[in-house]
Amino acid sequence: MLEVIVSPITGFCFGVKRAMRLIAEGLGNGGRTIYSIGDVIHNSQAVEDLKSRGVIPVSSMDELSEGDTLIIRAHGVMPDLIEEARGKGIELIDTTCPFVQKSQKYVRQMAYEGRKVIIIGDSSHPEVRAISGQAGPAPVIISTLEEAKAVKGIDRAGVVIQTTLSREKAMRIIGQLEDNIPDLRVHDTICQATVLRREATLELARDVDMVLVVGGKGSSNTKRLFQMCIDEGITARFIETADEIDPSWFKDGDRIGLTTGTSTPDWVIDDVLARLREISDC
Numbered sequence: 001m002l003e004v005i006v007s008p009i010t011g012f013c014f015g016v017k018r019a020m021r022l023i024a025e026g027l028g029n030g031g032r033t034i035y036s037i038g039d040v041i042h043n044s045q046a047v048e049d050l051k052s053r054g055v056i057p058v059s060s061m062d063e064l065s066e067g068d069t070l071i072i073r074a075h076g077v078m079p080d081l082i083e084e085a086r087g088k089g090i091e092l093i094d095t096t097c098p099f100v101q102k103s104q105k106y107v108r109q110m111a112y113e114g115r116k117v118i119i120i121g122d123s124s125h126p127e128v129r130a131i132s133g134q135a136g137p138a139p140v141i142i143s144t145l146e147e148a149k150a151v152k153g154i155d156r157a158g159v160v161i162q163t164t165l166s167r168e169k170a171m172r173i174i175g176q177l178e179d180n181i182p183d184l185r186v187h188d189t190i191c192q193a194t195v196l197r198r199e200a201t202l203e204l205a206r207d208v209d210m211v212l213v214v215g216g217k218g219s220s221n222t223k224r225l226f227q228m229c230i231d232e233g234i235t236a237r238f239i240e241t242a243d244e245i246d247p248s249w250f251k252d253g254d255r256i257g258l259t260t261g262t263s264t265p266d267w268v269i270d271d272v273l274a275r276l277r278e279i280s281d282c
């Protein structure tokens with residue numbers, strides 16, 4: 001028998017729930033096709049489900065024509081893409097998370113004031129790319145303490161942080177920037193939804209033999225949740241779907257904790273729980 005304990009914070013976060021609601025409203029009663037550039041969220045199961053309901057990912061604006069409808073994903077997009085869409089007569093459904101919009105507003109304001117904008121985050125992440133597009137000339141994007149040490153010769157700057165970054169890591173980087181930059185304004189734009197999820201996972205981990213982290217393999221907040229478990233010495237497995245569970249991971253009497261990324265749909269969680277019940281009953 002296995003005992004499964006589910007974290008009190010699982011499934012879609014506020015921003016993803018909101019995006020899904022706006023997309024459902026955009027789809028209306030069915031029969032309509034709307035488009036996204038790239039995946040709307042970093043979860044293959046949710047993307048496949050949306051496809052079956054009429055949300056089609058495309059790789060560029062060239063595939064769209066006047067009158068089409070385009071989703072701006074929760075991570076936001078570069079402003080020039082929005083301008084291009086408007087110029088082509090494309091209707092927009094903007095699902096950019098309000099917390100990401102806040103970061104975008106801060107960088108626009110700081111760029112307007114003539115501050116060099118520094119973004120702490122992963123330069124390849126869509127949220128960071130979208131924010132950098134609003135940050136004035138040549139924003140600095142850093143993700144490590146070493147990169148922060150190399151930031152020199154800037155007198156006046158402003159910082160925002162990728163919403164899903166670990167606060168501890170970000171604060172270490174900011175400490176270093178404060179040593180190098182005399183006038184530094186810091187906006188703590190880390191999303192509380194991800195902080196609370198990490199705290200709940202750590203709390204859960206104290207009481208179980210293993211933590212199962214469920215979420216998209218391309219989801220940065222899920223990867224960070226898993227990495228946090230590993231860094232804390234917690235036995236953890238990262239799965240995207242129930243099919244990936246290997247019964248040999250468990251022994252009779254184990255207590256298994258379950259946590260998820262912010263873009264993991266409830267039905268994926270239900271499938272994982274059903275598979276764990278099956279294994280437990282064997």
Ligand code: SF4
Nearest residue numbers: 013015097099163191
């Ligand atoms: S993790 Fe936070 S910032 Fe990202 S979509 Fe969810 S609520 Fe918004």
